[in-house]
């Protein structure tokens with residue numbers, strides 16, 4: 684039985700079937716239990732740990748996901764590269780449902796979520812100018828393109844607190860700032876990965892236009908779920924392809940995120 688992994692996937696529960704030789708691992712962390720048991724297995728030659736972001740029964744809404752426990756648990760299994768698919772709303776008319784965005788920038792509009800491991804025992808400031816792994820992004824973009832996806836290879840993800848959707852005014856404001864897509868889970872997941880010196884790459888599947896982009900009622904949760912369900916098979920095969928294409932050895936800056944910093948504890952894994 685495999686009980687460690689190099690690559691972590693945090694996503695919807697439709698992704699369980701990706702893994703061969705799968706085994707469940709119950710993990711506890713200093714931050715409590717993760718969203719669910721982690722399933723460790725293989726995709727091709729790669730060892731992969733899968734964690735359902737919202738829990739298997741979807742019990743955690745975006746603002747209550749135990750983000751710190753999730754990233755800690757994955758790292759403690761040996762994970763160093765994270766792939767994080769998620770559903771997003773589009774802030775641009777030309778980016779419609781089914782488009783894939785691999786963002787290169789992020790704006791945090793969440794509030795009140797614990798967003799650091801370094802709350803005590805010393806001050807640790809990580810660089811976050813470029814929040815995503817450049818190697819992971821390049822791999823995701825080229826893999827998606829070869830598989831025929833309509834892929835936007837950069838863009839800014841604005842992460843809102845939720846669980847409500849944006850008002851029209853908020854949405855228009857996001858668009859007028861030049862931001863590309865809006866979601867609820869991309870932060871603090873990304874910064875916590877950086878704080879553990881992990882590579883983090885997000886695959887954002889557009890499920891709808893945000894409230895300010897179109898007249899009409901705005902997005903509903905039912906529409907998002909229905910669209911995501913209809914695209915599970917497509918996303919699943921993309922994730923498998925990206926996992927197998929990720930670099931075996933990390934040559935990106937992510938592994939050096941904590942170089943020269945005095946950490947108050949030893950990192951797990």
Ligand SMILES: [Zn+2]
Pocket residue numbers: 816817818819881882883933935936937938
């Ligand atoms: Zn990296």
